[in-house]
Amino acid sequence: MAKRLAILVACLVAAIALIALVASIMLVRAQRNDAMEEFAWLPTECAPRGYPMEIVRGDLVFADGSSVYIPDKKVFHNGWGEIGSTHIVGAETRPVPVTLDLTWFSYTEDKFYAGVFALPQEAILAEFKRGIEGPATGGKTTYDRIIVGMAPGGHVSVWLEGQGVALEVAGFTASAADVSWTALLDNDEVSRPEYVRMVLKEALGVAGLASLVPAPKGLWERYRRRYPWRIEVVGAAPTTAWIKSFNGEREYVQSGKGRQRRELRAVPREIKLNWRQAAGRKRTATLELDEAQVFSAFETLAAADETSLALRVVVKDSEPMVDVSLAKLDDEAASRGEPEASIRLDRSTLQVHALD
Secondary structure (H helix, E strand, C coil): CHHHHHHHHHHHHHHHHHHHHHHHHHHHHHHHHHHCCCECCEEEEECCCCCCEEEEEEEEECCCCCEEECCCCCEECCCCCCCCCCCCCCCCCECCCCEEEEEEEECCCCEEEEEEEECCHHHHHHHHHHCEECCCCCCEECCCEEEEEEEHHHEEEEEEEECCEEEEEEEEECEECCCCHHHCCCCCCCCHHHHHHHHHHHHHHHHHHHCCCCCCCCHHHHHHCEECEEEEEECCEEEEEEEEECCCCEEEEECCCCCCCCCCEECEEEEEEEEECCCCCEEEEEEECCHHHHHHHHHHHCCCCCCEEEEEEEECCCCCCEEEEEEEECHHHHHCCCCCCEEECCCCEEEEEECC
8 A cells, every 4th residue: 555655645746746847838939939929120320429430340149140231341339229221131130139249349448349248138129019109100019229339438338219209228338348350351452551541531520520539438328327207398388298308219209198197207308398378279388408407406316216206397388488497306395395406408499480
């Protein structure tokens, strides 16, 4: 009897082990299939205006080891977070990448950079699945570009982009690299200093080259910091708003869509707001925020990461039609009757136009 019981227990243990093994294999396969789920997107490149770059070689690598190249062999400084070159090659759909392998040349620094970076695959996949509310179509869609940006100091950022909406999903710092100059220019008749100056003159112009100054250290890392803030419009019924941030992100906010989708945002650079006046007239305003003032305001009011802020846009029928300030949202202070802490962003530039 004891022998039979021991055999029965051994069989039960073996069965449980087999079930666990099968479940584990199925989970791995499911994760692999999930990771290889495909979307219709293209790679592209960008660099801050005034800081020309050129990719020597760049690849977005997938989980199975295959890859798609980032357009290279071209000088660019099209703007931080902006779409650059479009090369339509290979299959129409691709999985999300797991690795970025990148080598490039920074003309203003006369320096090569290189690095291999692990991308946040699960977060990127989740964003592709989550999708966006398409400003052009009004319905749900998803991203169709992965933008790779390079900035002075070896800074690298990666965005997802679709219909003008851009979301930064990763940031890295590459190391200076010892790369043969012939990888960029294989011409003995033109020296490296001559070629660098020629490219800078063509890209920036004579005046731009004369006024060229090194980028402040840590600038793009500062741009990447996010704060818990939202936009509030007072005095009018807003219809839509575009928020452009210093980190290259762009967000479309539509009234009547409930809570604003992003709870953490980088410091805003530009706000484009459409609204309807009480008389029914449609207006649009483009608000360019002063960089030094808006960063100082955020850093002053957001002493702690949990501090919630509101970029408050007051719309009026009289001049100036739009006034903007950054306010600290503190319910406890308000309950005690304390005045709200806010900073008026009065160095912003404003353009208002009629839409009808």
